[in-house]
Amino acid sequence: MASHPLDGNGHDTAVVVAHEIYGVNEHINGVAEMLSPYRCDVFTPSFLPPGVVYAREDEPRAYREFTRAPGVAGMGNALAQYTDGLRERYRRVLCIGFSVGATSTWLASETGAVDGAVCFYGSRIRDYLDIQPTAPCLVIFAEQEPSFSVPAVAERLAGRKGVVTEVHPCRHGFCDPGSPHYSAGHSRKAWTSATQFLGLPR
Template sequence: MTSRSLGDRSHDTAVVVAHEIYGVNDHIIGVARMLRPYRCDVFTPSFLPSGFVYPREDERQAYREFMRTPGVMSMSQALVQFTGGLRERYRRVLCIGFSVGATSAWLASGAGAVDKTVCFYGSRIRDHLDVQPAAPCLVVFAAQEPSFSAPAVAEKLAGRRDVVTEIYPCRHGFCDPGSPHYSAEHAHQAWESATRFLGLSR
């Protein structure tokens, strides 16, 4: 596993950004940059072999290779291990995950690996509804998902202890400026909600 960090490691809060199938691409690096003004140290570990980054136009290959290795379960286990390594240096360890990174973060939250989690359009969370996060978790869904009903999954999560759900009238990837489904307005709203939920301050 390779890892990049932004910041001088002078804060008591660490934020881990868990990537999508593409790896640590421009979107993930952009998220880390957006976190710079906040009082936290940011980490963007790559869970792909040798830190590989897939071009966005290679979505099918990226998905196929991700499912072969590492896959969601292995990525979540590696995420638990990575956040565990931060515990000795930080008072709070937080996580923001996108797509497969969001599902991995959801699983890691169930293992008690982080203090708070935000999961952006983690489609496969629907396969792990038995997981009970051990700390507060914000699940952000896009309403227009082709493979499942986000409102139906949100309804199943309703009333779950420490779980908050939000649904935006967008498509998968709406927070990624490089995605054809990007929505600047809703991305801004979701980001403000996420940073408030995590308790991040400037």
């Protein structure tokens, strides 16, 4: 699994960006670039077969192939192993995930492999509400999810130790500039919440 930090400045914080069903596409690389002003090393591992990145118009195929392998649980396990492998080199290991990457991040947050996590519109978190993160976790939802009631899930998470939720009046993908549901204003607000929650140093 090839992945390299954007720089090698000897920072003591690692941030792993967990991708969506499409793989490490322009959006994920853009998130990594957005992290460049912070004093951290950024990793963008792919949990798809080597070299595979799906175009947005291939969403049905991307979803079908992802659910076949690795699947959310498989990606969560792989992500936990990946972040745990960074522990010898970094004082803090953080994770930011989007969609299936967010749900995988949610799963990995229970293993002790991360010191902080942000989950952007991980709709499948609804299937894993028994998870208790061992590190602070910010869950950012899009309010307009067609497959489930976001307020009901957010309410289930309310009061959970170490878990903070935000609900934005947007649709799934609102932080992705390439998505038809992109909302620049809410994306900025969510990103500010994420960086502040993780305490990323500049």
